[in-house]
Amino acid sequence: MLDEQVRSVLERLEREDADERERGAAASERSRQVARTTGQFLFALVAPQVDCEVLEIGGSRGYSTVWLAAGVRHLGGRVLSLENDPAKAEAWRRTIADAGLEECAELLEGDAFETLERIDDVFDIVFLDAEKDDYERLFALARAKLEPGGLVVADNVLSHPDPLAQYSAARQADPSLSSVTVPLDRGLELSVILR
Numbered sequence: 001m002l003d004e005q006v007r008s009v010l011e012r013l014e015r016e017d018a019d020e021r022e023r024g025a026a027a028s029e030r031s032r033q034v035a036r037t038t039g040q041f042l043f044a045l046v047a048p049q050v051d052c053e054v055l056e057i058g059g060s061r062g063y064s065t066v067w068l069a070a071g072v073r074h075l076g077g078r079v080l081s082l083e084n085d086p087a088k089a090e091a092w093r094r095t096i097a098d099a100g101l102e103e104c105a106e107l108l109e110g111d112a113f114e115t116l117e118r119i120d121d122v123f124d125i126v127f128l129d130a131e132k133d134d135y136e137r138l139f140a141l142a143r144a145k146l147e148p149g150g151l152v153v154a155d156n157v158l159s160h161p162d163p164l165a166q167y168s169a170a171r172q173a174d175p176s177l178s179s180v181t182v183p184l185d186r187g188l189e190l191s192v193i194l195r
């Protein structure tokens with residue numbers, strides 16, 4: 001499923017994340033990457049799809065991007081990742097090169113509120129993993145890039161009920177969506193666009 005190159009990059013990032021947490025590094029200095037099982041879940045969502053176009057909002061050092069890009073590599077597709085922190089963006093490029101996934105993943109560096117305005121593409125899946133207070137506005141921008149059948153996956157809806165319980169409630173009350181909270185790791189809200 002995962003080749004040795006991908007596996008060793010994931011393991012390195014997991015070790016670095018564990019070290020940073022252990023020595024109490026500030027959140028802004030950490031990758032704040034998803035849990036391994038969330039990565040596996042993202043892989044499983046995209047790998048069965050043909051030509052799966054993924055938009056990731058909050059790429060950090062590329063840990064979740066590796067899972068998504070390794071997934072789309074099976075049946076075609078690509079991941080476009082948005083990241084505004086220059087140091088994280090540099091680390092993202094190194095991660096993707098080390099994993100041998102440059103043909104499946106691309107980084108757009110800058111503030112997602114600006115870069116999203118410049119993107120004309122239509123996506124199949126959006127992975128939302130940026131600042132929690134921005135989810136509502138980022139969801140609105142991302143939704144404009146999805147057609148019926150498209151999916152938004154938002155992380156941290158259980159680990160950060162303030163403010164994200166409101167995000168989940170709003171998605172679940174919207175009749176143009178089908179939305180469910182998946183209690184995996186920090187909590188994922190999966191919202192399918194119905195119309």
Ligand SMILES: C[S@@+](CC[C@H](N)C(=O)[O-])C[C@H]1O[C@@H](n2cnc3c(N)ncnc32)[C@H](O)[C@@H]1O
Binds near residue numbers: 057060084085110
């Ligand atoms: C929780 S981390 C993402 C972790 C990543 N998805 C992973 O699992 O490896 C959130 C990232 O979003 C970035 N970010 C926050 N607000 C942003 C914005 N408006 N535009 C682009 N990136 C943003 C932060 O710099 C940070 O690296």
